Amino acid sequence: MKRIDLHIHTTASDGTATPEEVVREASRIGLAAIAITDHDTAAGYERAAAEAEKTGLEVVPGIEISTKYGGAVHILGYYIDVASPALQEVLDWIVHDRDERNEKMCELMRADGIDITYGEMRERFGEVIGRPHFAEILIERGLAKDMRDAFDRYVEKGRKYYQGRHFLSIERSIELIRAAGGTAVLAHPFQYRLDDAGLRDLIEHCMESGLEGMECRYSGYDAAMSGYLEQLAAEYGLLMTGGSDFHGENKKDIALGDGRGGLNVPHSFLEQLRARRGKS
Numbered sequence: 306m307k308r309i310d311l312h313i314h315t316t317a318s319d320g321t322a323t324p325e326e327v328v329r330e331a332s333r334i335g336l337a338a339i340a341i342t343d344h345d346t347a348a349g350y351e352r353a354a355a356e357a358e359k360t361g362l363e364v365v366p367g368i369e370i371s372t373k374y375g376g377a378v379h380i381l382g383y384y385i386d387v388a389s390p391a392l393q394e395v396l397d398w399i400v401h402d403r404d405e406r407n408e409k410m411c412e413l414m415r416a417d418g419i420d421i422t423y424g425e426m427r428e429r430f431g432e433v434i435g436r437p438h439f440a441e442i443l444i445e446r447g448l449a450k451d452m453r454d455a456f457d458r459y460v461e462k463g464r465k466y467y468q469g470r471h472f473l474s475i476e477r478s479i480e481l482i483r484a485a486g487g488t489a490v491l492a493h494p495f496q497y498r499l500d501d502a503g504l505r506d507l508i509e510h511c512m513e514s515g516l517e518g519m520e521c522r523y524s525g526y527d528a529a530m531s532g533y534l535e536q537l538a539a540e541y542g543l544l545m546t547g548g549s550d551f552h553g554e555n556k557k558d559i560a561l562g563d564g565r566g567g568l569n570v571p572h573s574f575l576e577q578l579r580a581r582r583g584k585s
């Protein structure tokens with residue numbers, strides 16, 4: 306069976322592998338297709354696509370947008386037009402909002418004697434900077450032992466360096482993905498800790514805004530969990546997608562294409578996604 310991975314972060318956001326490295330690794334392990342789904346940016350796609358020309362790997366342009374719906378809900382977008390001005394305008398706003406939040410986090414750290422400027426972080430980590438990058442600095446400076454420790458003690462909500470940022474609504478995110486020609490998919494449905502009724506409410510709310518798919522296979526979801534999601538997707542007429550949420554060294558236990566082991570996302574998921582797009 307041809308396998309794929311439709312949920313991948315690169316150095317364009319908070320992954321540690323470059324788009325080129327991701328493509329080479331995906332080819333090496335024999336994946337048939339991947340999607341680059343960085344947080345709030347599509348900047349990694351062109352680089353991945355250029356590298357993939359050497360290997361024949363299929364690369365789908367994607368994005369992952371964080372929204373607020375009670376708690377956090379993530380929406381994936383596939384086959385977005387990465388050059389869409391409407392998309393770029395909103396992504397620029399998100400990056401600007403991140404910058405403001407990040408400057409505040411930097412100041413709190415500096416006030417504690419940690420010698421780091423936001424300019425230095427921008428230089429080193431690029432445009433879309435998130436809390437995992439702050440965690441990386443804290444680990445480097447010997448203030449935390451690993452990512453989890455850094456989040457638990459410093460950058461998780463309520464901890465000393467945490468600062469909030471603003472989020473798009475679910476409606477706005479899905480509309481944006483659609484306006485950029487993309488297909489909107491609900492990411493990792495079990496991460497929101499909803500019961501069956503809560504998840505159905507969320508799905509129905511998203512579908513009112515134009516949701517077309519749901520991520521049914523994901524790192525750590527066992528056969529029973531994926532089976533339940535696939536049944537829900539079928540019931541609602543949603544496409545099924547799947548991916549690892551690979552972040553390189555920032556999520557060491559997640560392997561490209563394989564997740565926490567046995568991920569198995571079939572190429573048929575992508576074929577169905579393309580078939581649906583062909584009809585609309």
Ligand code: AMP
Nearest residue numbers: 319371434435436437452453456457461
């Ligand atoms: P930000 O969007 O910059 O506030 O950072 C959120 C990102 O940090 C998420 O997308 C996750 O990748 C990561 N993250 C959030 N909570 C944790 C945690 N407890 N441990 C490790 N990574 C986390």
Ligand code: ZN
Nearest residue numbers: 314319344552
């Ligand atoms: Zn991330």
Ligand code: FE
Nearest residue numbers: 369379492493
């Ligand atoms: Fe996510």
Ligand code: FE
Nearest residue numbers: 312314369550
């Ligand atoms: Fe993700």
